[in-house]
Amino acid sequence: MLSEQQVKEFDRNGCLIGGKVISDDEVDELRDELDRVISKGQSGFAEGEAKPVLISNLSGKADAPVWQIVNIWEASPAFERLLYTKPVIEAISQLTHQPDIQIWHDQIQYKPPKHGGVNNWHQDAPYWPVLAPETPVTAWIALDEVDESNGCMFMVPGSHKWGNHIKFLESHSTDTYPHLKDFTPPADAEINRVKAVPWPVRKGEVSFHHSMTWHGSGKNVSDRPRRAIALHFMTGEARFVANGQHVMKKFINLKDGEPMSMAGNHFPQLARGGRVMPMPERVKATTAR
Numbered sequence: 001m002l003s004e005q006q007v008k009e010f011d012r013n014g015c016l017i018g019g020k021v022i023s024d025d026e027v028d029e030l031r032d033e034l035d036r037v038i039s040k041g042q043s044g045f046a047e048g049e050a051k052p053v054l055i056s057n058l059s060g061k062a063d064a065p066v067w068q069i070v071n072i073w074e075a076s077p078a079f080e081r082l083l084y085t086k087p088v089i090e091a092i093s094q095l096t097h098q099p100d101i102q103i104w105h106d107q108i109q110y111k112p113p114k115h116g117g118v119n120n121w122h123q124d125a126p127y128w129p130v131l132a133p134e135t136p137v138t139a140w141i142a143l144d145e146v147d148e149s150n151g152c153m154f155m156v157p158g159s160h161k162w163g164n165h166i167k168f169l170e171s172h173s174t175d176t177y178p179h180l181k182d183f184t185p186p187a188d189a190e191i192n193r194v195k196a197v198p199w200p201v202r203k204g205e206v207s208f209h210h211s212m213t214w215h216g217s218g219k220n221v222s223d224r225p226r227r228a229i230a231l232h233f234m235t236g237e238a239r240f241v242a243n244g245q246h247v248m249k250k251f252i253n254l255k256d257g258e259p260m261s262m263a264g265n266h267f268p269q270l271a272r273g274g275r276v277m278p279m280p281e282r283v284k285a286t287t288a289r
Contacts, residue, residue, distance in 0.1 A: 002091050010095050012190055014160030014213035015199065018139075018206040021087050027143050027204050032081060033076040034108060034227060035142070037069060037289075051075045055134050058076040058109065064117030069108035070247055071266070072229070077286030079106065083231065084279040088139045089207055089270045092233050095208055096136045099274035100236030102260070103247050104128070104135050107230040111151045116220030118151075121180070123159075124232070125211035126166040128243030128254065131260065134211050135234040141176065142201040144225040147240050151220040154205070156180070158191025160210035180214075201228070234260050234267070 001009075010016040024029075037052060045051035054070040073077045073079040083103055092101050092215065093239040111117065125134035146152045159200060162185050172180055199215070209215060209230075220226050240263070251266040259278035270277055 013157035014210040051123040059117035067110040100237035101271035104232040111220035111226040121169040121216040150222040150226040156214035159214040
């Protein structure tokens with residue numbers, strides 16, 4: 001459980017380092033599974049074989065890739081078990097101030113050594129127009145020691161309270177961290193200056209950020225990989241927006257405005273009424289390292 005002070009810090013800044021939540025053995029198993037899935041690629045899974053929703057190069061540059069995998073949990077028992085990490089779910093409930101939590105989707109981001117690319121400035125929620133209200137908090141778990149040399153995130157504290165500015169952010173390269181000077185935050189905002197701060201995360205640690213917090217990451221110029229998984233969560237408030245588009249939309253069989261809690265097996269319930277849901281026996285039965 002997070003402390004009251006940590007919850008207050010997140011409410012003010014829109015980002016928080018939450019400490020170590022998985023063991024080194026668990027990290028090793030997840031890395032092995034990531035290697036297995038990437039080696040198969042988008043077209044390497046047999047017909048009927050469990051596979052991720054998407055494997056793609058987020059940067060669009062072959063010489064500076066940022067490998068993205070959406071819903072690796074659907075192809076990997078180890079990543080499915082990760083969804084049920086109790087300290088993470090409890091923290092998400094605290095940070096969202098909501099008793100009902102479910103997964104929206106997961107997202108691997110992998111920057112290879114020496115040539116991993118940039119992930120430009122953005123906010124998460126504007127890229128999820130099939131949901132309303134915005135799904136509030138992401139848990140970002142590092143599978144390597146992540147620092148500035150291998151492409152850690154930068155955060156802009158307080159920016160989650162400034163509104164939707166995705167078009168402005170898309171016009172600024174993440175290579176220019178200190179140079180978002182053209183934006184003037186609301187005068188009455190609790191934090192009303194733009195300051196990008198490096199956001200290193202240790203292996204096995206979780207970082208939380210609000211879905212409207214400005215963030216981005218630079219190149220991996222080190223000889224070390226930068227592997228991490230973002231777990232994007234929804235609360236019981238989430239409703240389906242039928243005219244939005246997203247790669248997960250094809251799995252949502254709901255009418256406009258219906259609750260995402262009814263969306264089905266691709267969006268597992270993880271907490272209900274403030275209590276963490278038990279890991280299903282089917283998931284428990286998968287072999288752990």
